[in-house]
Amino acid sequence: MNPLQERYSEEIAQVLSKYPADQKRSAVMPLLYIAQREHGYVSREQFAQIAEILEISATDVAEILGFYTLYHDKPEGKYRLQVCNDLPCALRGADQFLEGVCDHLGVKPGGTTQDGLVTVEAVMCLAACHRAPMFQVQSSEGIAYHEDQTVESAARLVDNWRAREGE
Amino acid sequence: MNDILLRHRQIPNLDQLPIYRQNGGFEAFKRALTSMQPDEVTDLVKASGLRGRGGAGFPTGMKWSFIDKNVFPHYVVVNADESEPGTFKDREIMESNPFQFLEGVMLCAYAVRANEAYIYLRGEFWQLAAELDKHIEYLEREGLLGEKLFGTDYSLRLYTHLGAGAYICGEETALLESLEGKLGQPRLRPPFPPSFGLYGKPTIVNNVETLANVPMILEKGADWFRGFGTEKSPGTKVFSLSGNVAKPGNYELPLGTTFRELIFEHGGGIPNGRSIKAIMPAGASSSLIVADEKALDTPMDYESVPSVGAMLGSASVIVVDDSVNMAWLINKTMHFFQHESCGKCTPCREGTFWMRHLTERIEHGQARWEDVELLNEVASNVKGKCLCALGDFSTEAVMSSIQRFRHDFEIKVLSEAPVSVDIKVSNP
Amino acid sequence: MSDAVAPKIDENLVTLIIDGQPVAVKAGTVLVDAAKQAGIDIPVFCYHPKMEPVGMCRMCLVEVGRPQIDRETGKPALDENGEPIIQFGPKLETGCTVPVAEGMVVRGYTDNVKEARDEVLEFLLTSHPLDCPICDKGGECPLQNLTMNFGPGQSRYIYDEKKHLEKHVPLGDLIFLDRERCIQCARCTRFQDEIVDDPVIGFSQRGRALQIVTFSEPGFDSYWSGNTTDICPVGALTTADFRFGARPWEMQQSASICNQCSVGCNITFNTRREAKSGGQTVIKRAMPRQNEWVNEIWMCDKGRFGYHYTEAANRIQQPLLRKGGQLAPVSWDEALAAVREQVKKAAGKMVTLAGGRLSNEDYFNIKQLSDAAKAPALLYSQMAGGDLTAQVGLGAGSNLADLGPGSTIVVIASDLEEEAGLWWLRLKQAAERGATLVVANPRSTKLERYAQHVVRYSYGQEAAVLQALVDSLSPKNPQQSEAVKGLLREDALKATAQAVQAAENLVVFYGSDGTSLAGSTALAQAAANLLIATGHVGRANNGLVAVWDKGNAQGAWDMGLRPSADLAIQLKEAGLLYIAGADPAGDDPQLAAAVDAAAFVVVQELAMTKTAAAADVVLPALAYTERDGSYTSGERRVQRFYPAVPVLEGARADYAIAAQIGEALGLELEQRSTAKIFRQASETHPAYSGLDYGKLAEVVAQWPIIGRDDVYYGGTTYDNTQGLGVKLDTAAERGETPALSLEAAAEAALPSGLVAVPVTRQYDHGNTISFSKLLDPRREEPQVVLNPQDAAGLGLSEGKPAKVTLDGVQASVTTKIDKSLPQGTALIPRSLGLPINGPTAVKVEA
Numbered sequence A: 001m002n003p004l005q006e007r008y009s010e011e012i013a014q015v016l017s018k019y020p021a022d023q024k025r026s027a028v029m030p031l032l033y034i035a036q037r038e039h040g041y042v043s044r045e046q047f048a049q050i051a052e053i054l055e056i057s058a059t060d061v062a063e064i065l066g067f068y069t070l071y072h073d074k075p076e077g078k079y080r081l082q083v084c085n086d087l088p089c090a091l092r093g094a095d096q097f098l099e100g101v102c103d104h105l106g107v108k109p110g111g112t113t114q115d116g117l118v119t120v121e122a123v124m125c126l127a128a129c130h131r132a133p134m135f136q137v138q139s140s141e142g143i144a145y146h147e148d149q150t151v152e153s154a155a156r157l158v159d160n161w162r163a164r165e166g167e
Numbered sequence B: 001m002n003d004i005l006l007r008h009r010q011i012p013n014l015d016q017l018p019i020y021r022q023n024g025g026f027e028a029f030k031r032a033l034t035s036m037q038p039d040e041v042t043d044l045v046k047a048s049g050l051r052g053r054g055g056a057g058f059p060t061g062m063k064w065s066f067i068d069k070n071v072f073p074h075y076v077v078v079n080a081d082e083s084e085p086g087t088f089k090d091r092e093i094m095e096s097n098p099f100q101f102l103e104g105v106m107l108c109a110y111a112v113r114a115n116e117a118y119i120y121l122r123g124e125f126w127q128l129a130a131e132l133d134k135h136i137e138y139l140e141r142e143g144l145l146g147e148k149l150f151g152t153d154y155s156l157r158l159y160t161h162l163g164a165g166a167y168i169c170g171e172e173t174a175l176l177e178s179l180e181g182k183l184g185q186p187r188l189r190p191p192f193p194p195s196f197g198l199y200g201k202p203t204i205v206n207n208v209e210t211l212a213n214v215p216m217i218l219e220k221g222a223d224w225f226r227g228f229g230t231e232k233s234p235g236t237k238v239f240s241l242s243g244n245v246a247k248p249g250n251y252e253l254p255l256g257t258t259f260r261e262l263i264f265e266h267g268g269g270i271p272n273g274r275s276i277k278a279i280m281p282a283g284a285s286s287s288l289i290v291a292d293e294k295a296l297d298t299p300m301d302y303e304s305v306p307s308v309g310a311m312l313g314s315a316s317v318i319v320v321d322d323s324v325n326m327a328w329l330i331n332k333t334m335h336f337f338q339h340e341s342c343g344k345c346t347p348c349r350e351g352t353f354w355m356r357h358l359t360e361r362i363e364h365g366q367a368r369w370e371d372v373e374l375l376n377e378v379a380s381n382v383k384g385k386c387l388c389a390l391g392d393f394s395t396e397a398v399m400s401s402i403q404r405f406r407h408d409f410e411i412k413v414l415s416e417a418p419v420s421v422d423i424k425v426s427n428p
Numbered sequence C: 001m002s003d004a005v006a007p008k009i010d011e012n013l014v015t016l017i018i019d020g021q022p023v024a025v026k027a028g029t030v031l032v033d034a035a036k037q038a039g040i041d042i043p044v045f046c047y048h049p050k051m052e053p054v055g056m057c058r059m060c061l062v063e064v065g066r067p068q069i070d071r072e073t074g075k076p077a078l079d080e081n082g083e084p085i086i087q088f089g090p091k092l093e094t095g096c097t098v099p100v101a102e103g104m105v106v107r108g109y110t111d112n113v114k115e116a117r118d119e120v121l122e123f124l125l126t127s128h129p130l131d132c133p134i135c136d137k138g139g140e141c142p143l144q145n146l147t148m149n150f151g152p153g154q155s156r157y158i159y160d161e162k163k164h165l166e167k168h169v170p171l172g173d174l175i176f177l178d179r180e181r182c183i184q185c186a187r188c189t190r191f192q193d194e195i196v197d198d199p200v201i202g203f204s205q206r207g208r209a210l211q212i213v214t215f216s217e218p219g220f221d222s223y224w225s226g227n228t229t230d231i232c233p234v235g236a237l238t239t240a241d242f243r244f245g246a247r248p249w250e251m252q253q254s255a256s257i258c259n260q261c262s263v264g265c266n267i268t269f270n271t272r273r274e275a276k277s278g279g280q281t282v283i284k285r286a287m288p289r290q291n292e293w294v295n296e297i298w299m300c301d302k303g304r305f306g307y308h309y310t311e312a313a314n315r316i317q318q319p320l321l322r323k324g325g326q327l328a329p330v331s332w333d334e335a336l337a338a339v340r341e342q343v344k345k346a347a348g349k350m351v352t353l354a355g356g357r358l359s360n361e362d363y364f365n366i367k368q369l370s371d372a373a374k375a376p377a378l379l380y381s382q383m384a385g386g387d388l389t390a391q392v393g394l395g396a397g398s399n400l401a402d403l404g405p406g407s408t409i410v411v412i413a414s415d416l417e418e419e420a421g422l423w424w425l426r427l428k429q430a431a432e433r434g435a436t437l438v439v440a441n442p443r444s445t446k447l448e449r450y451a452q453h454v455v456r457y458s459y460g461q462e463a464a465v466l467q468a469l470v471d472s473l474s475p476k477n478p479q480q481s482e483a484v485k486g487l488l489r490e491d492a493l494k495a496t497a498q499a500v501q502a503a504e505n506l507v508v509f510y511g512s513d514g515t516s517l518a519g520s521t522a523l524a525q526a527a528a529n530l531l532i533a534t535g536h537v538g539r540a541n542n543g544l545v546a547v548w549d550k551g552n553a554q555g556a557w558d559m560g561l562r563p564s565a566d567l568a569i570q571l572k573e574a575g576l577l578y579i580a581g582a583d584p585a586g587d588d589p590q591l592a593a594a595v596d597a598a599a600f601v602v603v604q605e606l607a608m609t610k611t612a613a614a615a616d617v618v619l620p621a622l623a624y625t626e627r628d629g630s631y632t633s634g635e636r637r638v639q640r641f642y643p644a645v646p647v648l649e650g651a652r653a654d655y656a657i658a659a660q661i662g663e664a665l666g667l668e669l670e671q672r673s674t675a676k677i678f679r680q681a682s683e684t685h686p687a688y689s690g691l692d693y694g695k696l697a698e699v700v701a702q703w704p705i706i707g708r709d710d711v712y713y714g715g716t717t718y719d720n721t722q723g724l725g726v727k728l729d730t731a732a733e734r735g736e737t738p739a740l741s742l743e744a745a746a747e748a749a750l751p752s753g754l755v756a757v758p759v760t761r762q763y764d765h766g767n768t769i770s771f772s773k774l775l776d777p778r779r780e781e782p783q784v785v786l787n788p789q790d791a792a793g794l795g796l797s798e799g800k801p802a803k804v805t806l807d808g809v810q811a812s813v814t815t816k817i818d819k820s821l822p823q824g825t826a827l828i829p830r831s832l833g834l835p836i837n838g839p840t841a842v843k844v845e846a
């Protein structure tokens, strides 16, 4: 009936158990993460599925998705390479680093590599200012920090992904 | 000096429960539950003079005593949103000294008679949340969390909750809205969380670092704690040092340590043969302090920093060297605030947009002096008129830099009208 | 009988000074309202007095000073002149969120405040397209008004760097959004969320990208959506009905009453002469008209968009007379002569049938005519109890807005949001204020969300439920039926009994969810019994309310019309069947046969219904928008409506037609002045005694002050200048002791097997809906609603086609599933293709 509910019923039940029974709505953010794991973005159908589980309107779910930057509503790169170029990082060369990574991958910030594997984004402070340049990678496996980076180390990481894809 | 919060730097593997317990961990919690009334815990924290480390510096014990005792359930919500640019202290505490932090949360919950506590982490702390979940499970297995603890009637459960990328969710009422599954937009205050918080119930919201102090206060007493820092700002503070400095990182130092000591002794001074130009003591939300001798000798505590025209805030010290033009710098901060304005109130929503627009223009050499003046005016239109403090924060760097670093702007603006203007500021 | 309207004198008044003027208002009032009460404007955008303050737009910033308190005495500290010392905070405060406090000083005129307003307006305008000359809201736009009154002369921003956004975004079929014009005040989203609990629109993104969106299916489709276009303080939201229709200042206004349901919402029709209608005056829109006793400032979409039937192209414009088997156009004289001849001939064999939408004046004349002809005057309805509401109905001076703590409201056998939306809204609000709401229904309805107690019973037991309450409170009836005994053991019923016992005020609403006329009779009597037995009659905010199936059914009862238990037989045997505003033949094949069998049929109608097509004489009637009259609402408030558009040539008012037919019997019924007819009615009907049109037209000042001339709630609603109507008193208030009738409530014996029960849907197939371009597509499809187990047993599931056979009539319908429905029951919405008059055996097949 509800694919999300069916596929992740245990995990969803566990999430719901965190919140009071009459406050199911609190689970909207965790459920969006679960939904997003599937394809790297949340589809319109999934809004409705989450809404049904939480007994709220699909619009309520869409609102949450739109407000927060870690949710996405369209397919992009499988890996989102999110470089912090906020003030503290920028004081330590993050803008040049971002440019270097973009040049290397042949994209502009916000763009996706031709093979559809990597989307490079500039993001706000990630609480790692002392280890700039840095970026985080958002993918179906969650979010991982990569600190004290160089363009070369970032390039190696992407190469690894590509190699893995090739297998 | 890593006496209280960054103890893990001296005690290896403090992030493992047995090691933490060998070092006195959870004794305070056990003692509180078995031999202290909740209010006694609050009183002790009051006596210690501990002030909130989230930014506002509000006395923690006093906040706890405000909890509405006529309405139940009570909740504790930990602010682990840590999103102020330049701040990375809570992350280290939670990663490396997690049990001390959790014990602090548990003591707070006991003190305010809450049986449930939520730890709201910024979404990027995804792995950290997973680790904390494991620790919490471990504590449950060890009988330190759960029903009827230590044979008392007291039960407690902790939960983590992940945000998803929104600075505003660090503002405590926006955080509560977010935790309720709504847009992270601030609420009107009053009522304040201790009377109307999560799900409309009495709630204490505290920062991670604030709570991580509590176990040691219980263990060693208020007087011991007051042995650090100044009279009005007792204790140590984790200063997140970043920017143009040789050794950026977290430094736990007594409140009242001077900027000079932090930046030059601990932080190793300014690299690349540059000299220091400005300091932002409270991250991107900070005014820019001209880094003259007087400023460098100013003690970093809640009372002294205002004397050089800024606030201590979250004590995330961003160092700016003399290669930096402030027009560039405020364009960065405005980019941040424009991106993070929640949009609920008019001055912040519109003002951050126009300020960003103008800083972009100025930074790209396409502005006239009128534009700098307009920028200053827009900032003053925003300041003091918004629903929450984010709006005010957005104006601090702008107004202070125009006032204190006027020359930086003079060299950026055109004497004549720009030939063409092609600036697009896109919305987030 | 008159309503105590002026705000109640309250001891808890707080005195403060606003702009130098002392103001005394109720504690808890926010500053902008306090100022408004004193005639001082503190401009607002996001604030709306019907919603919780949010303090978002920052337009209402003012300087607020509070008396300094002397620590020692706890009293205000005084300066050397003996004046209290007032301390002003460092920041401006939002007047919409700060409640008044004793001794407070508010300054709304200082340079600081003026600058702040200028700034907020400038900020808003930098994002706004300033396309007033082509904007629907122009002329009734708060942003426009406030810019004129408070705005800066000039903007300092560069105009061509403003944001440009989509201007014609359909949020659904009903409402369009202009993204550029939106000022993010959230009035619309808060209305949908807070007021009507249908959060189908919301904000997406954040910061300056914040925008109204819907992701609900099928979009912004709410029973209440039109209201958002009223409260929108700019022209961002418009209805698909009125969009680009006309400019506010070009239109005339006429006061009217919506007759779609028995709430009787006060409305204003806006009209304009139009070339494309051949220079005719046409209705451009229906808007709410403030009446805090009835609809406050709201109306539902059915009322807003459903008026189109009055101007439909199929209106009859000339009398028709059957000649040689064919209906042929004839003159009024010829048609009336034919009817009069039949009236004379029928002698004692005439039967009158009138629909529930006519005016009191129509009913009065029709009843006079019928009495003179010794004809039964039948009301075409399946609901009973109008005599009981006249005895123990809601007392004079009642206002549902007064129901709060201490009041218990029982709603039984009604799906209130579907049957009478505004009452659903007002009872929801009463529950939110603290009234104890009890909802009794065999299935789940939306009102339940706010109920303290939910009572479930089986269809057919509705009277027994109330009887059980009576018995548990005052066991007066030793012969308890099994059903009553069973119900008495239910927890929800026990809790309800306690709530009823504890109630200071008790109001019972009963509807027709699942009832036949017989069931309705029993239910109404049981409800009256409960009120009488517990002493909740004859005073304000207590009594019985019928959720009628038609807008003026109560008026019909008051004027003496009654429904018939064996309608088909009565129609069939009529020597002369005189039908006004009813279409029995269109509704039910059995009744169609009966109409066919009647010896001679006269029908007065707006359009060619099936019944009209079967008549011997058809007389064209005026729509209510073309004439005046009065209606009596379900709360028994008599209200006037006025002509909005000129009469349709060739048609006559129902009361006039009745009077002209009456000439056959030597009657001299009034045919011109509804005022006169109303006065005649007031002379013969005690509840209407002393009333006249003048009284119905009286108005008093209302709070909140909202309406056209207001600078910041302008466009929201119309001021009420043409009458608040009069709440009738009840027999109980006139000292007539109401009878407690304790015969065991008739329990309808239900057939075995699957039982079909009738329910009501907001958008049914009644002909008022089908003429509205916007509502027609929202009509429910013909359907059968089943419990999931029953459906599975029949091989059916949600959305599957099914065949339903009822009383020998078969129809193809769609299956709908309702988990809350008791097993063995099939819901058949009324007026959705299948005739259904009460619980009856049904066959459902895949």
Ligand SMILES: Cc1cc2nc3c(=O)[nH]c(=O)nc-3n(C[C@H](O)[C@H](O)[C@H](O)COP(=O)(O)O)c2cc1C
Pocket (backbone or CB within 6 Å): B051, B052, B053, B054, B055, B056, B057, B058, B060, B079, B080, B081, B082, B083, B084, B167, B168, B169, B170, B171, B172, B173, B205, B206, B207, B208, B210, B211, B388, B389, B390
């Ligand atoms: C825009 C804004 C962002 C904030 N971000 C944070 C944050 O990331 N972490 C934090 O602890 N407090 C933050 N605060 C402060 C909180 O609102 C609140 O004061 C704090 O959590 C209280 O805890 P404390 O008393 O322990 O400091 C922020 C405040 C504002 C106005």
Ligand code: SF4
Pocket (backbone or CB within 6 Å): B168, B185, B186, B340, B341, B342, B343, B344, B345, B346, B348, B349, B386, B387, B388, B389, B390, B391, B392
């Ligand atoms: S100041 Fe900014 S962040 Fe705070 S409520 Fe207003 S718009 Fe939102």
Ligand code: FES
Pocket (backbone or CB within 6 Å): C043, C044, C045, C046, C047, C054, C055, C056, C057, C058, C059, C060, C061, C094, C095, C096, C097
């Ligand atoms: S903030 Fe007061 S009216 Fe909007």
